[in-house]
Amino acid sequence: xxxxxxxxxxxxxxxxxxxxxxxxxxxxxxxxxxxxxxxxxxxxxxxxxxxxxxxxxxxxxxxxxxxxxxxxxxxxxxxxxxxxxxxxxxxxxxxxxxxxxxxxxxxxxxxxxxxxxxxxxxxxxxxxxxxxxxxxxxxxxxxxxxxxxxxxxxxxxxxxxxxxxxxxxxxxxxxxxxxxxxxxxxxxxxxxxxxxxxxxxxxxxxxxxxxxxxxxxxxxxxxxxxxxxxxxxxxxxxxxxxxxxxxxxxxxxxxxxxxxxxxxxxxxxxxxxxxxxxxxxxxxxxxxxxxxxxxxxxxxxxxxxxxxxxxxxxxxxxxxxxxxxxxxxxxxxxxxxxxx
Amino acid sequence: xxxxxxxxxxxxxxxxxxxxxxxxxxxxxxxxxxxxxxxxxxxxxxxxxxxxxxxxxxxxxxxxxxxxxxxxxxxxxxxxxxxxxxxxxxxxxxxxxxxxxxxxxxxxxxxxxxxxxxxxxxxxxxxxxxxxxxxxxxxxxxxxxxxxxxxxxxxxxxxxxxxxxxxxxxxxxxxxxxxxxxxxxxxxxxxxxxxxxxxxxxxxxxxxxxxxxxxxxxxxxxxxxxxxxxxxxxxxxxxxxxxxxxxxxxxxxxxxxxxxxxxxxxxxxxxxxxxxxxxxxxxxxxxxxxxxxxxxxxxxxxxxxxxxxxxxxxxxxxxxxxxxxxxxxxxxxxxxxx
Amino acid sequence: xxxxxxxxxxxxxxxxxxxxxxxxxxxxxxxxxxxxxxxxxxxxxxxxxxxxxxxxxxxxxxxxxxxxxxxxxxxxxxxxxxxxxxxxxxxxxxxxxxxxxxxxxxxxxxxxxxxxxxxxxxxxxxxxxxxxxxxxxxxxxxxxxxxxxxxxxxxxxxxxxxxxxxxxxxxxxxxxxxxxxxxxxxxxxxxxxxxxxxxxxxxxxxxxxxxxxxxxxxxxxxxxxxxxxxxxxx
Numbered sequence: 066x067x068x069x070x071x072x073x074x075x076x077x078x079x080x081x082x083x084x085x086x087x088x089x090x091x092x093x094x095x096x097x098x099x100x101x102x103x104x105x106x107x108x109x110x111x112x113x114x115x116x117x118x119x120x121x122x123x124x125x126x127x128x129x130x131x132x133x134x135x136x137x138x139x140x141x142x143x144x145x146x147x148x149x150x151x152x153x154x155x156x157x158x159x160x161x162x163x164x165x166x167x168x169x170x171x172x173x174x175x176x177x178x179x180x181x182x183x184x185x186x187x188x189x190x191x192x193x194x195x196x197x198x199x200x201x202x203x204x205x206x207x208x209x210x211x212x213x214x215x216x217x218x219x220x221x222x223x224x225x226x227x228x229x230x231x232x233x234x235x236x237x238x239x240x241x242x243x244x245x246x247x248x249x250x251x252x253x254x255x256x257x258x259x260x261x262x263x264x265x266x267x268x269x270x271x272x273x274x275x276x277x278x279x280x281x282x283x284x285x286x287x288x289x290x291x292x293x294x295x296x297x298x299x300x301x302x303x304x305x306x307x308x309x310x311x312x313x314x315x316x317x318x319x320x321x322x323x324x325x326x327x328x329x330x331x332x333x334x335x336x337x338x339x340x341x342x343x344x345x346x347x348x349x350x351x352x353x354x355x356x357x358x359x360x361x362x363x364x365x366x367x368x369x370x371x372x373x374x375x376x377x378x379x380x381x382x383x384x385x386x387x388x389x390x391x392x393x394x395x396x397x398x399x400x401x402x403x404x405x
Numbered sequence: 406x407x408x409x410x411x412x413x414x415x416x417x418x419x420x421x422x423x424x425x426x427x428x429x430x431x432x433x434x435x436x437x438x439x440x441x442x443x444x445x446x447x448x449x450x451x452x453x454x455x456x457x458x459x460x461x462x463x464x465x466x467x468x469x470x471x472x473x474x475x476x477x478x479x480x481x482x483x484x485x486x487x488x489x490x491x492x493x494x495x496x497x498x499x500x501x502x503x504x505x506x507x508x509x510x511x512x513x514x515x516x517x518x519x520x521x522x523x524x525x526x527x528x529x530x531x532x533x534x535x536x537x538x539x540x541x542x543x544x545x546x547x548x549x550x551x552x553x554x555x556x557x558x559x560x561x562x563x564x565x566x567x568x569x570x571x572x573x574x575x576x577x578x579x580x581x582x583x584x585x586x587x588x589x590x591x592x593x594x595x596x597x598x599x600x601x602x603x604x605x606x607x608x609x610x611x612x613x614x615x616x617x618x619x620x621x622x623x624x625x626x627x628x629x630x631x632x633x634x635x636x637x638x639x640x641x642x643x644x645x646x647x648x649x650x651x652x653x654x655x656x657x658x659x660x661x662x663x664x665x666x667x668x669x670x671x672x673x674x675x676x677x678x679x680x681x682x683x684x685x686x687x688x689x690x691x692x693x694x695x696x697x698x699x700x701x702x703x704x705x706x707x708x709x710x711x712x713x714x715x716x717x718x719x720x721x722x723x724x725x726x727x728x729x730x731x732x733x734x735x736x737x738x739x740x741x742x743x
Numbered sequence: 744x745x746x747x748x749x750x751x752x753x754x755x756x757x758x759x760x761x762x763x764x765x766x767x768x769x770x771x772x773x774x775x776x777x778x779x780x781x782x783x784x785x786x787x788x789x790x791x792x793x794x795x796x797x798x799x800x801x802x803x804x805x806x807x808x809x810x811x812x813x814x815x816x817x818x819x820x821x822x823x824x825x826x827x828x829x830x831x832x833x834x835x836x837x838x839x840x841x842x843x844x845x846x847x848x849x850x851x852x853x854x855x856x857x858x859x860x861x862x863x864x865x866x867x868x869x870x871x872x873x874x875x876x877x878x879x880x881x882x883x884x885x886x887x888x889x890x891x892x893x894x895x896x897x898x899x900x901x902x903x904x905x906x907x908x909x910x911x912x913x914x915x916x917x918x919x920x921x922x923x924x925x926x927x928x929x930x931x932x933x934x935x936x937x938x939x940x941x942x943x944x945x946x947x948x949x950x951x952x953x954x955x956x957x958x959x960x961x962x963x964x965x966x967x968x969x970x971x972x973x974x975x976x977x
Contacts, residue, residue: 214661
């Protein structure tokens with residue numbers, strides 16, 4: 066026992082955190098095989114968590130580098146989903162791009178065009194907002210609370226914009242109904258979810274490579290650590306800040322599109338509804354740590370879905386929120402955060 | 406022929422809502438303007454205050470109307486001791502609304518006020534959402550999504566139904582004046598001076614032995630009580646509450662816009678801001694085209710908040726709050742060149 | 744023409760004024776130390792020179808060029824590098840990555856310079872893939888200076904490089920600085936360990952209450968009994 070303690074103490078703190086998270090998932094998996102928890106809920110939760118991860122990672126990056134709580138992040142997701150809707154539902158059909166049901170998926174190949182375009186649009190919007198609003202406030206030296214408040218205004222305005230243009234009713238991407246895959250233990254997976262999971266994985270991997278292998282990626286990590294020292298070293302931190310907006314907005318756009326796919330519907334409040342779970346994921350994982358945000362999102366996703374076995378599904382947000390409160394009270398730096 | 410009574414009654418209705426919102430804004434001013442608490446969960450206190458007062462004054466749930474909540478039930482009749490009749494009972498309902506909100510604030514504040522300001526924002530948002538969910542899903546509490554109707558009028562029997570608006574306007578104005586005077590006095594008191602010291606320099610004040618946390622908690626409770634009373638007045642004005650009434654746009658964000666526009670840290674500014682923004686809000690229904698689209702109002706409120714922060718952070722009447730002057734003035738640094 | 748000229752600079756934070764008209768001069772290749780009591784404005788002076796604090800009055804000239812209102816990102820391109828007193832490494836980046844960031848604006852292959860810097864600080868080589876946050880105090884200071892050297896600067900501004908270090912480390916850090924100076928890099932050093940620093944300085948300034956008090960050759964200041972009593976702890 067003492068030897069185990071010694072070994073644990075010698076590991077850098079991130080490792081023990083990683084192991085406990087892994088252990089948690091393993092326990093959950095085992096419990097699903099004994100019919101305490103429905104395995105399907107866990108699986109569904111993982112897919113939803115993957116979507117949330119893309120949103121949470123962006124949120125965490127902005128929190129770590131811009132140093133404020135970006136309340137408009139959910140609405141970035143909403144906007145991304147609706148831009149893709151515009152492309153898939155209105156623009157593309159006019160130029161003849163109109164297919165659904167690519168392979169086992171409900172969507173067609175135009176999605177592969179709509180998605181990157183939506184990412185670009187959101188990146189542009191984010192940088193535009195920075196140039197027009199946030200940069201001016203930065204130059205004034207306002208506190209991070211004022212920046213958060215401003216992003217609240219932006220959130221409200223964005224959601225209003227979506228509502229004005231598309232109305233408050235429900236929309237869908239052009240789709241073809243497709244059969245689910247039947248797996249053992251009563252698990253049914255829509256093929257779309259496999260696409261979602263794969264894309265999320267690819268993007269997270271791409272981000273990892275970007276942050277660790279490219280100059281700008283390292284500059285982003287450096288700026289997150291110490292903005293003043295980054296300036297002192299000659300790094301143009303304004304460019305870093307813009308890159309951060311572009312990346313997190315693009316990830317948010319993707320998350321929005323995937324969410325619209327996952328839920329098979331779009332609503333103007335879809336992003337706002339998921340904002341609290343996103344913040345919960347970021348705080349759980351450790352602010353400024355994108356991989357922590359990934360793990361946090363998976364945990365929140367699974368916890369939310371599993372809770373529906375006993376609670377009213379409407380309470381999923383309350384579950385996420387409770388996890389956030391508990392984290393803030395017991396371990397405010399999150400699972401992977403470092404003690405300041 | 407100009408319908409003077411119609412216009413007058415419309416203006417009075419407008420004024421009543423503006424005054425009720427002014428009360429909320431005063432409460433938010435105590436939170437943000439005087440204590441720096443970034444509370445975006447006003448809707449939660451709004452709902453609790455409104456529901457508390459409604460439940461205490463509405464008649465027994467009628468199963469024929471599919472009302473299946475268990476609170477309420479004409480408590481004044483049940484508690485024979487307090488045979489005050491419905492009108493005096495209103496004061497109790499009003500105060501109870503404030504008290505329950507204060508209690509909720511005590512519990513929430515105790516858990517969350519030690520958090521950084523921006524964490525507090527998300528937390529208050531989450532709590533407001535949770536409150537809404539609970540009222541929506543727990544039908545035994547307050548009839549779920551069907552809501553409570555037939556909330557009685559205050560002093561309803563005193564005047565004829567057509568003239569009732571004027572009476573209610575007087576009522577809410579009286580409450581506003583009382584609250585305004587109370588808040589101004591409290592802020593001039595020694596307690597208020599400590600709050601000011603905390604706002605100017607939290608570290609030094611803490612070092613001199615004052616429990617910053619306990620002051621923040623008391624301020625949180627005070628603001629919440631005010632918001633609860635506002636909620637109660639709202640319930641008796643509209644006479645119907647359901648979870649959808651407390652949509653964050655009309656129950657939180659618009660109040661923030663009001664405080665920012667009027668001038669945070671400034672009680673007169675809070676009241677002015679409420680009238681101005683409610684005027685803009687109501688006025689837009691008369692605009693042509695898409696500008697009167699109710700969805701456009703979202704855009705408008707959002708832009709209003711951003712515009713005020715960017716262009717005139719002090720609001721109309723100027724502020725004593727640190728929105729435009731950061732607590733620690735930044736060194737005059739050179740800006741990074743792009 | 745002097746390498747660095749600071750003329751009657753008045754600067755501070757917000758409405759507070761810390762420097763009330765300070766002037767110093769540094770020649771090419773010189774080591775100059777600034778000593779003085781806490782709060783005398785030594786750190787503020789370095790920050791003002793480097794553009795992290797904008798002076799209200801006065802001028803800063805580097806290599807004949809006016810850099811008074813320039814941003815740090817621009818000044819660093821002119822061959823002047825700065826090492827802050829604390830928070831002077833990127834904790835979540837490895838030693839190697841820290842040095843990479845130091846070389847960020849280089850357009851050539853920085854590996855040649857990297858090897859030169861590793862030669863100066865051999866202790867950093869074996870831990871070069873470790874996160875800077877796990878380094879000891881002395882190693883961190885080494886890394887901080889090494890980071891600044893990656894750009895081959897003409898002059899270095901060092902803010903209390905020996906702060907918080909054990910006495911034996913203080914000597915080795917200051918010796919390293921002497922070694923760097925011998926390669927032709929001018930050094931403006933702010934130090935609490937006044938005695939040690941003055942020993943290796945060509946010239947010394949004494950700053951107190953935001954104003955110049957005295958300046959002389961390092962060795963003369965050391966021998967001056969008034970200086971010893973007031974600023975060197977007797």
